[in-house]
Amino acid sequence: MDYEIFELGDVTLQSGETLPNAFLAFKTYGTLNQDKSNVIVYPTAFGDTHVNNKWLIGKGMALDPEKYFIIVPNLLGNGLSSSPSNTPSPFDRNHFPQVTIYDNVRLQHRLVTEKFSIQKIALVVGWSMGGIQSFQWGASYPDMVERIAPFCGGARTWPQTYVVLDGMKAALMNAVGFDSSKLNQLTSADMRAVGRVYAGWGLSQAFYREKLYRVLGYESLEDFAVGVWENSFMKMDPHNVLAMLWTGQNADISANPSYNGDFDEALKSIKALACVMPGSTDLFCTADDNEYEAKLIPHAVFNPIDSIWGHFAGRGINSVDNNFIDDNLRRLLASGTN
Structure with missing residues (x-):
C-alpha cells in the first residue's frame, strides 16, 4: 500500500447523515519543515487517486518534494478514502451517504491540523474536482490558505x-x-x-x-x-x-453556513493569491465560468492554458500544457502573500 489512512471516526456530514468509521486515504511527499511553512495540499479529482497527481510532483518542479511537504488527500468516494465500495453495510454501495465538496475539505482540514498540527498552507492546487476543492479551501479557511491554483475546475458546478x-x-x-x-x-x-x-x-x-x-x-x-x-x-x-x-453535481463553495448560497460573497472572501487556469478549449468547465470567478477573487490572476486538449489540458498528458501549469505554479509560489 503506497498511501496512509487517517481515521476520522463517526463523521456528521453536511446532510446531517452520519458516516461511521470514516477515513481519508492520503499520500505525502517531502518533509515538513520546522516552522511548518512549506505545506502544499493537492486534492484528487473525480475518479482519480493520489497516483494520478504524481505527474506534477518532482525534483526541480514547482511542486518539489525537496522543498515542500505535499499532502495528496483522496476524494471521498474514490475507492481509497471512505467510499460505497469499501464501507460496510448498511452504508455500502447505493446506501452510501451524500458527500459534498465542503465535507471533503472539512475532513482534509482535520487531517492537516490534527495529524500534522499545520496552521498555514502555502498552496492548495488541483485539477477538475481537485480545482473545486482548492477554491473551497480558500473560501472555508481564508486565513489559513496563502495561495490557490485551480486548473480546469470551477468554484461551483455551473449549469453546463x-x-x-x-x-x-x-x-x-x-x-x-x-x-x-x-x-x-x-x-x-x-x-x-x-x-x-x-x-x-x-x-x-x-x-x-x-x-x-x-x-x-x-x-x-x-x-x-x-x-x-x-x-x-x-x-x-x-x-x-x-x-x-453527486458530489460533483452539487459542488458550490457557497453552499454552506458560512455563505448561505451567496456565491459572489464566497469568492470575494478568498484572501489567497490565486492563479486560475482553465483550459482554453475545455467544453464543460469553461474558461468563461472561471473568468467570472477570478474577477471576484481579490488577488487572482486569470491565466488560461492555451491548448486543444480541452479538459485534459490539466491531465498531465501533454508536455506543453504540463510546462505551462508548472511555470505558473512556480511564479505563484515565488510571489509574496498578503
Whole structure:
C-alpha cells in the first residue's frame, strides 16, 4: 500500500447523515519543515487517486518534494478514502451517504491540523474536482490558505457542467431502467456507456479533428474510444462513480453556513493569491465560468492554458500544457502573500 489512512471516526456530514468509521486515504511527499511553512495540499479529482497527481510532483518542479511537504488527500468516494465500495453495510454501495465538496475539505482540514498540527498552507492546487476543492479551501479557511491554483475546475458546478455530469449519471440509470431500487445491481461493465458519454466532453473538437489520439498510440477513433474511455471507466466501481457524480453535481463553495448560497460573497472572501487556469478549449468547465470567478477573487490572476486538449489540458498528458501549469505554479509560489 503506497498511501496512509487517517481515521476520522463517526463523521456528521453536511446532510446531517452520519458516516461511521470514516477515513481519508492520503499520500505525502517531502518533509515538513520546522516552522511548518512549506505545506502544499493537492486534492484528487473525480475518479482519480493520489497516483494520478504524481505527474506534477518532482525534483526541480514547482511542486518539489525537496522543498515542500505535499499532502495528496483522496476524494471521498474514490475507492481509497471512505467510499460505497469499501464501507460496510448498511452504508455500502447505493446506501452510501451524500458527500459534498465542503465535507471533503472539512475532513482534509482535520487531517492537516490534527495529524500534522499545520496552521498555514502555502498552496492548495488541483485539477477538475481537485480545482473545486482548492477554491473551497480558500473560501472555508481564508486565513489559513496563502495561495490557490485551480486548473480546469470551477468554484461551483455551473449549469453546463451539471448537464454533462447528468448525462454520465443517466447512462448508469439506463442500465437499470431508471429504477433507483435496482442500483445495487450495477456492475463495472455498465460503466462502458459512461465512458462513451464522457468521450465527447473530455477533449476538444480540434483534438479529435486533428487526430491527436495518434500521439497516444491509437490508430483510429474507435480504438481510442475503447482503449481510453471504455477501459478507464470500466475500471471504476459504478457506485463510487454515482457518489462522486453527486458530489460533483452539487459542488458550490457557497453552499454552506458560512455563505448561505451567496456565491459572489464566497469568492470575494478568498484572501489567497490565486492563479486560475482553465483550459482554453475545455467544453464543460469553461474558461468563461472561471473568468467570472477570478474577477471576484481579490488577488487572482486569470491565466488560461492555451491548448486543444480541452479538459485534459490539466491531465498531465501533454508536455506543453504540463510546462505551462508548472511555470505558473512556480511564479505563484515565488510571489509574496498578503
